[in-house]
Structure formats: structure tokens, C-alpha cells
Amino acid sequence: MLFNTPEFFAFLVVVLGLYYALARRWGWQNRMLLVASYLFYAAWDWRFLGVMLFITGVNFLAGRLMFDSEDPRQRKRILALAVATNLGTLCYFKYVGFFAESATRLLDRLGLPMTFPMLHMILPLGISFYTFHTMAYSIDIYRGDFKPVRSMRDFALYVSYFPQLVAGPIVRPTYLLPQLQAPRAVTPEKVATGLALILIGLFRKVVIADGLGLRIDPVFRSPATHTSPELLMALCLFALQIYCDFAGYTDIARGVSRLMGIELWENFRQPYFSANISEFWTRWHISLSTWLRDYLYIPLGGNRHGQLRTYANLMITMLLGGLWHGAAWTFVIWGGLHGTYLVVYHAIRARRGLPGRAEAAHGWQRLAGMAVTFPLVLLTWVFFRSPGLASALEFLRQLFAFQGMATLWLVLPAIAAPWLLSLAVDVPQFLSGEQAFLVRWRPAARFATAAVMLLLVLIAFGARAPFIYFQF
């Protein structure tokens, strides 16, 4: 059940109706939301509910046992078991086939042909997201940052809460669980901003992202048969498509949740307006980057053990962040490139004697920074989107062969039009600092803009393209 389908909106109307009918009983609201979330998940594939229930049970139990235990070694053992269960489940479904295939190829090249059993697993929807939810819960309890929840119902809802279940944002237990364990207020302001977020999300997903596949897919499928301007167009459009697809999903998720009075984390803040690569990672997939920072980079030592260790920690974090996106070397390289950018950026700052954290850039400084940062990010998308390493390298070779540059002007309108549509939303959001910016506008401008956006959504509705991040 995708967010951009009539079925989802029918489902949402029923859920909201029941939710509002149970207005004075938040416990029953939670029960209803839990059932609705499981139904939402089962609509994709009910058999994988078992995996989610297993992960939920293990982490709930681990949380209780860690909290009750006085023995630090026992607490550590329980945490290790919980983390191993989460990562083991994730690896089993996501990475076993990848590592088996990689090992087979490596041994074959070394002249030691050996066949591992090839496992072609179907990836349970949202597993990368909900295992990160549960790991954060167990680690926070181990660290003493959070007390375990007493109610299995509330914890199960935290794991399975349908707006954020399949593609995040990866909301921390410290943020979401307190909201699930108390009455929620649904105010007209929340409803208005929630509806605005849903409209903006649908606009990004249905109007922009879903309209770009026809231009992107054929080029990435066979880069060798396209000119450099066509490759540039496909690359620029993919950068926009993945942003609008994922940010659109997050907008809808946050909007839907806000209709129930529950706040979810912001996941994107105009990442392509970043003045440097470090800022990019504070604006792109914020919930993942902060998760990796808090549960991987800092435990590795962060920046506390000298420059070299800091750089090594950055690289490890970004490489694993890349691998999180998918079981393929192209994702590892994508993460590695971002890690390299971050290392170089921090090395330059250290050399100039500047503090680790950059000041916010304004005016021409921001524009100059964007002019450097955006092409660097653009380059990494080649690896993210290409079906394989050979294909990515072929893409880059063709791109920098500068063949057929005389036709560059022909592809410019196709690049500019969707970017302008996106900027029509991003610029007001960036300038106002408000994602649901429409509600702050004067009535005439607000009504006209909302009507035009809704009209465009209705015209574009029906492509039924799945959200790109569902596959991760």
C-alpha cells in the first residue's frame, strides 16, 4: 500500500476516523494504530510480519532485562545479543547473497573456483529502518539514556508505526515513545500543517519524481549509447528524483502523523542548498546521518583521538552508511566517496586552523559553496543509481568524453523544468525555515498555490511508481 495510491488514502480515512472517535482514550488509540500498522504491513506481505514481531519481542525483552540487571557485564552481554539479533536478521535478508556472490567471484579470480549456496532473498519491506529503530532503543537503554517501556503494546507501535514503518524517518525512542505513551492533542494548526505537508509530499513524489523515470532509466541502462549531454541530463534528473522521492515520502509520513498529533523527525532540509559536504550531511537523510553519528561514529571514537583516527572513523561510518543502502559495491563506493569528501573537507579546515563545525554560510559564500558541493554530490549519484560497477565506470567515461556537446542546449529544458518545479517548493521552505510553508502565506497566495499543486497532483496521479527508498 503505497502513500501515493487511492487505497492508502482510503485506509487513512478509516484510521483517522477511528482515531478521532477514540479521542479521549489514547491507550485504545494505540491499540487501534498497532492493528492498523500491522494491516498496513501485511498488505505488502503478511509473512514478514513474523520477522518484525521477532525483532520487536527480542528488543523489548532485552530492554527489560538490561534495565533490571545490576551487573554491567550481564547488561553488555544482553546488549550484544540484541544488537547481534538485529544485525544478524538484517544481514541474513540483505547481505548474505551479496557476500556469497562476492566471495565466489573473488575465489574464481584467484583460480580457486568454489560455489557458495546462492541465496536470493526477498528483502522484507522496511527491515533496514525498523532494525535501526530497535537497535537505538536497546543501545539507549544500555547507556542509561532511556527507561524501557512497560507496555509491549506501546513498544510494538514504536517499531511498527505505519507512517514511518517502511522508509523512516528513523525516529529515536527518546523522541517518539514519550509521544506514544501520553495523550496527543490534534489541533486545527496541526491538521492544517499536516495537510500542507501531505500536499507538498505528493507534489514532490507524484508530479516531480514519478515523471522523471522515462528520461533517467534508459540512460543508466545503457550509458554507452548516449551522448554526454544526455548523461548529464540523466544524472541531474536522478539527483532530483531521489531527493523528491524520498523527501516526498517523508513529507507525507510527517503530515499523516501530524494529523494524529504525533510528530516525526524532519529528514530533509534542502540538502542541495548546502555550502559544503559537512552541511550536506546535516540536511540529507538527517535521521540516518544522526543515527550513524550517535551509534557508530561516536562509539568508534568520533573526533576524540586525533586527526587520523577521526578520518578513519569518518570513512568507516560512511562506508557502512553506503552499505546500509544496499548490498552492492556501488553503494559502498558511494559511501566511500562521501567519506573521502568529508575527510578532505575536515583536513582543509584543520589545516586552516578553523574549528570542526562550519559557520552557516550566507549570500555569495553559500552560492559559491553550493557551486562546489552540488557537482561533488552529483558525481556520487552515478554509483548509487548504476546497476553495477562496470556500468557506473562506463557512465563516467562517457560523461567526461564530452561527446555531442553541441546538443547540450537541447536537454537543458528537460533539466531545468523539473528543477524549477522543485525550487518552487524548496526556496520558500529554505527561506522561511518552515517545511509546511504554505500555512504562513497570505490567504490568496496560499489558496492559489495549494490549488495549483493539488491540480498538478491530480493530473499526474496514477503512475504508481514505488518509492525508491522502499528497496533499502
Place this chain on the structure above:
Amino acid sequence: VPRSSISSSEAKLIALVRNAAIVLALVIGGLLGLEWVMRQQAVQAALPQPERYLWHADNIQAKLDGLARLDQARGVDVLFLGNSTALSGLDPTTFDEARLHDTGPAAYNGALEGIPASAARTFAQVYTRRARPDMIIYAVTPQDLNPNSPTGRDVADRVRHSGMVAAATQDDAYGQLMHWLVDHSALFRYRPVLHALAVGGGQLAPLPGIYFDERGWVSDKKRLSEVPPADRARLLNKDGVWDYTPIGEQAVALAGMIADLKQQGIRLVLVNMPVSEGYLANFDHPEDYQHYLTELSQLSKVGDVPLWDMASPHEDVVFEEADFADLIHLNRFGAAKLSAALARRWQALESVQP
């Protein structure tokens, strides 16, 4: 702690409803205005025909157009149906040559990539409302009957939600609404084109080329026998037979297709498509393929339709590795063998028809 309720200040709530009503009124006005614009002859003349953009996949309209052209020129007496294995494995030209149908009614390949039995049933209805073959030869593979195949489910879902499919096949309220919209609303028909133009800066992206011939067949030149053993593992594709069972909604859909066509007076033949030896490695349990054969055989018996099992050894045709492009798709050499073999069986069947 605020109570969980929507009751805030009543005035704000009224303002919210009023604002939503204004936006909806503007949207309805916009839709009506755009409908008027799209009805203008000059506007329609300036835009490409919208049909190709309306189906669940880009080349459906080309398939339908090909069928219509052949039907008009020679008449279509045999229609092949199935997924990509049928698309590359059944060559109508060879089939016609082998059954000495050089002129007169011809065969057409209506196979579409990825369609499971439920979508094949739907497209059997779409095709037979446009042409009237005497016989449909449905090429079946294990994945067609597996209700657990993610790709099969995705394609079936897309087909089910295609407005054009609903308009062309469904007689319920939704189908009638879609039919009405396709017939009466220029905006509804042209909206995918308008969307593509809006995000393309006034340019339309080139749609994928038509890669099948005028008879709907794809000629595949690859040879499985030339793939080094070390690379064979990459050809495995578990998706279609994942968590395999031949029982469920797809088997029900095939039974429904048998009943539909019987009602229409169109003969149906089921063909179990040949598979390479390595294909069986896709299954978690080797006996699953046997379960599939048993179910297919059962469906054929219950529905009283012939089943030609081309995966079993036959005296007149043997499929070798060189006949396959990969583990399950026949290449053009394999297609020639299979099509000729099917023509012989067709002739045998015709000779015993009353």
C-alpha cells in the same frame, strides 16, 4: 496534558474547513477549465496521441496496434499469450510457415513481460475485445502460477489499477467510470502527456523503442551454452519462484481464464514451456516443479483444455542449452524449434476437430 481530541477553538476549525473548501473549489474550477482547453481540436492536434501513455507499460498499445493491423490484413486465428518466455519463445512467423499458413489467418504473439496468470486473463479479455482468434495458446511457466512472486504481484497490481484495463475489461462501477472518462474526458486521456510535458520542459521523453516485430515476437540471439560456468549463478532468478506454491489466486485466475474463453467460444491450449536444466536450481525445494506440473495438469483436466508439456522430452523436439538465451528464455533457435513443434500439434488438433 491536553486531551487527545480535535476540539480546539471552534473558530479555527471552521476556518480550516472553509479554507479547504476554497482550495477544492479552485481545483474543481481548474479541472473544468483544463477540460475545456483539452477539448479544443487545435490543442489535441499539437499533442501526441495519448494512448501509449495510458496503459500499465509503455508498449501495450503497440501490441494492440500490431494485433489490429494483422487482424485487418489477414485475420488472426491463433493468439499466443504469456510472459517474457512466450515473448521470445513463440515465433508466429515460423508457426505459420510450419502449419502452411503463408496467407490467410495468421498467428500473433500477444505475450507481455512479467504478467502472471491473473494479468494474462485480463489481457486475454483486452485482446479478444479487439480481435477474435479461434485459439489462444497460453505459454505457462512456474512463476505464472506462483501467488508469492513479488514481481508477479507488482505487475498484477499495476495491471489491476490501470485505468485503461478497467475501461477495457471491467463492467463494474469503477470500470464504467474509467470507460466513461476515457470516452468523454479529454483531460483524463491527455493527463499523462500533460504531466510528461510539464516535467520535461515542453519536451516529451522518447518512449522505449518497440523491440518486438510486427507479429509481436522478440528475436533473442544470446546462447546459454556460451555463458561460462562461473557466470551461471548470475542467471539464477529466484524472484518468480520465491516461496513457491502453484496454489492460490494465480491458479484461480487461470481457471477463470479457461472459463472466460470457453464462454466466448475461443479454444484454449496450455503449453508448459521448456526450461533449461539449471533453471530448477531456482527452487528452494526441487519437488516444487513437480507440484507445479501436477497443478497445471489438474487445471487442464478440470477445465477440459489440452496441455502440451514441452518441457518433457519429445521425439520430434529436443531442447538443448544452445536453444536457450538464459535459464528459462528460449533464443531464436529454440523459438524456431518450439514454434514448429507447436504448429505440428496444432495441425494434429485441427485434424481431429469435428
